[in-house]
Amino acid sequence: MAAISPKMAEEVSQTAVPTPKSITLVISKFNPNHESSYKFVEFKVPVQKWTTVLDAILYVKQHLDTSIAVRYSCRQASCGSCGMKINGKPSLACYTKISELNSDIVTVEPMSNFPIIRDLAVDFTSLFSNHKKLKPYIIREDSEIVGDAKEFLQTPKDVEEYLQFSYCIKCGLCNSACPTMATDSSFLGPQALTQAYRYVADNRDKGKKERLKMVDESHGIWRCHFAGSCSKVCPKGVDPAMGIQLLRGYLLGFRK
Amino acid sequence: MERQSNREGVKGMLNPTRYGIERVAYWLQRLTGLGLLFYLIGHVIETSAIVNGKVAWDNMLALTQTTEGHIILILVIGMSAYHTVNGIRVMLGHGGIGVGKPGMPDYPYKAASLNYKQRASIWISIALAIIAMLYGAGVLFGD
Numbered sequence: 380m381a382a383i384s385p386k387m388a389e390e391v392s393q394t395a396v397p398t399p400k401s402i403t404l405v406i407s408k409f410n411p412n413h414e415s416s417y418k419f420v421e422f423k424v425p426v427q428k429w430t431t432v433l434d435a436i437l438y439v440k441q442h443l444d445t446s447i448a449v450r451y452s453c454r455q456a457s458c459g460s461c462g463m464k465i466n467g468k469p470s471l472a473c474y475t476k477i478s479e480l481n482s483d484i485v486t487v488e489p490m491s492n493f494p495i496i497r498d499l500a501v502d503f504t505s506l507f508s509n510h511k512k513l514k515p516y517i518i519r520e521d522s523e524i525v526g527d528a529k530e531f532l533q534t535p536k537d538v539e540e541y542l543q544f545s546y547c548i549k550c551g552l553c554n555s556a557c558p559t560m561a562t563d564s565s566f567l568g569p570q571a572l573t574q575a576y577r578y579v580a581d582n583r584d585k586g587k588k589e590r591l592k593m594v595d596e597s598h599g600i601w602r603c604h605f606a607g608s609c610s611k612v613c614p615k616g617v618d619p620a621m622g623i624q625l626l627r628g629y630l631l632g633f634r635k
Numbered sequence: 636m637e638r639q640s641n642r643e644g645v646k647g648m649l650n651p652t653r654y655g656i657e658r659v660a661y662w663l664q665r666l667t668g669l670g671l672l673f674y675l676i677g678h679v680i681e682t683s684a685i686v687n688g689k690v691a692w693d694n695m696l697a698l699t700q701t702t703e704g705h706i707i708l709i710l711v712i713g714m715s716a717y718h719t720v721n722g723i724r725v726m727l728g729h730g731g732i733g734v735g736k737p738g739m740p741d742y743p744y745k746a747a748s749l750n751y752k753q754r755a756s757i758w759i760s761i762a763l764a765i766i767a768m769l770y771g772a773g774v775l776f777g778d
Contacts (some may be wrong), residue, residue: 605657610748611746620746628730
């Protein structure tokens with residue numbers, strides 16, 4: 380192995396660890412139990428090229444203000460816990476690098492259209508209840524785990540019909556960006572409607588009629604106006620706008 | 636405990652700046668829809684003036700021949716053109732036509748439903764509305 384001179388080692392070391400720059404992280408703080416409105420608090424945070432918004436928030440929590448309320452878990456865009464508005468747009472904090480934002484001021488707020496628990500943590504009760512309402516599981520009378528039934532085989536083409544919609548991590552970003560959710564508290568929302576399509580498109584499922592009946596109501600699928608904002612913010616490529624339009628295709632007779 | 640809903644409300648619904656051209660198209664569709672509704676109400680009032688006799692009818696017609704009347708009519712032409720063409724795009728999309736096919740999503744996860752055909756249709760709707768307005772202005776303000 381070639382030897383490295385002390386000078387070279389110093390140069391490599393300098394290249395590998397650039398001096399961190401600082402940004403201003405503005406965090407929306409609000410405790411509905413004690414306060415009547417939110418306030419923005421500014422913090423100076425050192426960042427590297429790879430620092431994510433979640434890293435910056437956790438730096439603040441560790442060194443500057445331990446009271447910041449933020450929900451997070453996997454730090455790799457798999458759990459859907461750290462959704463928030465970053466510079467006004469719903470995004471996952473763990474999946475958004477500060478260097479990508481091209482701004483020295485980064486503002487984080489709780490996601491819109493969800494009740495605030497505290498600071499950046501929002502209440503997902505309505506998201507989960509709408510998701511459950513549309514029966515997010517295979518409906519059929521027989522089963523592959525009882526009797527002498529065989530497994531339900533699917534071709535790769537069958538799987539492709541619903542696979543991307545099964546990647547939903549229930550982060551709520553789509554519901555936060557949706558213009559209908561902004562005004563209609565009874566709307567099922569893009570997340571739930573897309574999951575309805577995910578099961579309707581699955582050829583193992585026999586609950587199509589049941590689910591189509593559930594979405595065919597005044598605060599259901601007809602309140603989607605194809606603004607596409609849900610698909611714009613989805614961090615997993617689920618494309619809720621496509622799922623909802625394809626689901627509506629069944630109701631309008633374009634699909635069988 | 637009843638938590639503050641934190642809904643964006645009408646202000647958030649109508650903010651066209653954050654989610655690209657598709658959200659602008661949605662905003663314009665709503666705005667032109669409302670504009671055409673107001674025009675329809677105004678048009679019913681205008682034409683109902685005929686029941687009050689020839690003088691009342693002539694006075695009402697004279698209002699549409701003013702500069703302000705012409706500007707309103709030019710806006711109506713633009714709103715009709717945009718609302719119709721973009722409306723056809725949205726209606727086809729609602730049936731699942733032109734929104735792409737489901738497939739394996741690849742990073743950076745560009746949504747297939749927000750494809751170039753959709754974007755091109757939106758720009759065509761805007762361009763046709765502008766052309767129709769220019770033509771209307773030529774007819775109304777021309778010799």
